[in-house]
Amino acid sequence: MSxxxxxxxxxxxxxxxxxIIEAEKRLPFEADQEVPINIDGETLRADLVIWEDKERTKTACIIELKRPEYNGYSLELTENAMRKANFLGAPFFATWNVNEFVLWETFEEGTPLLERRRWHQNVVAIKRLEEVERRAVEERLKRFLQGFLTKDFFEICFVKKGVPTLPLDRLFIDxxxxxxxxxxxxxxxxLQAExxxxxxxxxxxxxxxxxxxxxxxxxxxxxxxVARLSVLLLIAKVLFYNFLKVRAPGFGLKPxxxxxxxxxRFKTQLYKYFGQCFGYAEFFRREFVDDLPFPNDEAVVRQLKGFLKEMELYDLSKIGYEVLGSIFENLIPDDERHKFGQHFTRSDVVDLIIGFCVKSGEERVLDPACGAGTFLTRAYVRKKAKTRAKKEHSEILSELKGVEIAEFGCYLTRVNLAIKDIFAREFCSNVEKTDFFDLVPGEQAKFEAVVTNPPYTRQEELEATFSPGYNYKAKLKKIAKEAGGGGGLExxxxxxxxGYFFFHAARFLAEKGRLGFVTSNSWLDVDYGKYLQQFFLRNFKxxxxxxxxxxxxxxxxxVNTCITILERxxxxxxxxKNRVKFVQLKKPLQVFVxxxxxxxxxxxxxxxFVRFVEGSKGFYEDERVKIYxxxxxxxxxxxxxxxxxxYEGAKWGKYLRAPAIFFKILEKGRDLFVPLREVAEVRFGIKTGANEFFYLTEEELKKWGIEREFWCHKEGEGEGGKWVPNYVIKSPRECRSVVVKPEDLKxxxxxxxxxxxxxxxTKVLKYIEWGEERPREF
Structure with missing residues (x-):
């Protein structure tokens, strides 16, 4: 790579x-590079200037370009860009480190950062400037600039005449x-060099x-x-220090x-500040990742100092648990979040699950995949509101247990719980950094409520992440074997x-205790769902x-999701005898919560709402909800x-999604219907694991020039054999009648x-290599 x-x-x-400007004749813009600017006798240069007119008399925007390792939000960079924009009279300026493009509305000097209006776009994800030489990266950069000039910036400049205002929370996370x-x-x-x-x-x-x-x-x-984790923990510690400084002035913490x-010396002095947080020492403990060396580069240290100065502007107590929880999702790289299936759960979803599972406020609550702790913090609030005798902070914490495999998630959970009562005499959270599947049920007290949003990842994706000695596959097999007794499940x-979270969590649940999970809804109708259905029906109401x-x-x-509420x-x-309620919400959750x-x-x-669902009988439907x-x-x-x-399983999804007439027909013709498998052979179709890659239209096949032998099969022997396309039905909607006609299939x-x-x-090899460069898309 050059x-x-x-x-x-x-x-x-x-x-x-x-x-782009030449091709799009309607655009009034022009563009130049390294435009000189003389400010108070100092000669500066604007990296790129977009002019509002062809005569270059009005500046629309200046763009300051930096390498990927340079922070596009740094105060030093934004203030420098602002000076240039003000001098040229540009209503907008942008900072772009190749990965992140941030368009700012030009402001007067002295305006606080939190009042600056800006438009943020993630463009690519590279580490070195040299990577722009890769064709895939160059294509994405060009597509971004095309959309920016012809749509986004054009509308901002001439239609909206301003950058949209975004909430403080969004600015904070970005x-x-x-x-x-x-x-x-x-x-x-x-680290690599060391x-x-x-x-x-x-x-x-x-x-x-x-x-x-x-x-x-x-x-x-x-x-x-490991580098990302060290930065995440450092940022979390800075935020928590600032929270204590603002909300607990008695500590006498200084900016x-x-x-x-x-x-x-920078890191040594930083930890001297952290050392002043008496009573919260566990939040500032130095581990291996905390002691990783900072780059000995003055430019990097200046950026860090600017970041610390900027964080002084935020009051963590005003950010709220909703945003603190979503930090966990937003700061983890997309590929890692996908690999571990880690996604932040909205508080209205959490509160609905808590409402079903934490009834009296006396329940001991376990979250076996606690992430940033949203379930536990909302359970804390619920217990505080429900219990008649007001419990001490420490007593409520003793009734909550969190398990999380990610160090950063554990840290955020502890912070979320700590800030519920910052003046408590002591803080002792029961948050354990471990794999939930390593917890032994007999060594734990049983819980009256187990609530979580478990990972959605397939087991084969995790096998490649953990060390061979960890033997994840064997561990999951053991959990399935132990599930529900009676020989377990294959x-x-x-x-x-x-699915394994359901199996293992059940062993920690007390009789009559409730389990509330939000998961993918695929188990309702797919083949492996039969194991979960059987497990539920044998062990729970x-x-x-x-x-x-x-x-x-x-x-x-x-993924599409559902909430499952079970009672041991x-x-x-x-x-x-139990009556199962299948509930389809026809309005957003905020209508009910x-x-x-x-x-x-x-x-x-x-x-x-919980009482309404649990008390409904038969079939009920109105404009908000349908219950069967x-x-x-x-x-x-x-x-x-x-x-x-x-037990071979059934399609439970119909009870959620079918129209009212379906249930009437089902009731009237109860003695007339038989399962399809009794009158026909039922087989599964082709399972590719990546339909978007393997299912192609004829137009896509022609575009790539993929050889016929890879999307056709030969009927008949020798030269007289006929090549027939590998037709596939992706959706029943493609068929115009009950008779499947190949010409109807896409x-x-x-x-x-x-x-x-x-x-x-071959052309098919080029297509394969193209797909391999885009693992997240398939």
């Missing part, structure tokens, strides 16, 4: 801008994410990875991972002001990790299953196959029957 400097990159961006995405780069590079040169340090690093149960392959991504630009590899028709509860996760019940007779009026009003609305009640014994009979003598399935080495020189 070297490229900032000036050369500026030139490329300028050429791309001019090409600012933190930008800090993490830039600071970790240099730390990672230095590991190569210092065998003792390399061994310490390997030992630390082993303690986490991770594989240390001495790859770039390994160094990135962090560090003059040195030497990296080692579960296939396609079972998501959340299924209280309710809730799904939203109106909204997605996890915008960042590419060892008596078969009571389980069979009070958004204003304080905590008392909010919990009253939750209790009102099914006897639990019927669910068992529906899924039990008398021929095989096994997709062909790609079936590659050769080893990769045999594909050299």
């Amino acid at each position: 070297k490229i400097n900032e000036l050369q990159f500026e030139g490329r961006v300028l050429n791309w801008l001019r090409e 600012r933190l994410r930008s800090a993490v995405n830039t600071f970790y780069i240099r730390i990672s590079e230095d 590991s190569e040169e210092n065998g003792e340090f390399r061994q310490r690093l390997r030992d630390w990875f082993g303690e986490q149960g991770w594989v240390f392959g001495e790859k770039e991504e390994d160094f990135d991972r 962090i002001k560090i003059l040195t630009e030497d990296a080692d 579960v296939g590899k396609r079972m998501s990790i959340y 299924v209280v309710a299953i809730l799904e939203s028709k109106e909204e997605r509860w996890f915008e960042a996760a590419d 019940c060892d008596k078969e007779g009571l389980r069979r 009070e958004q204003s009026g304080g905590e008392e009003a909010r919990w009253k609305s939750v209790d009102r 009640e099914v006897e639990q014994a019927k669910l068992w009979e529906e899924g039990f196959d008398e021929v095989s003598g096994k 997709y062909r399935v790609l079936m590659i029957h050769k080893e990769k080495a045999e594909l050299k020189g």
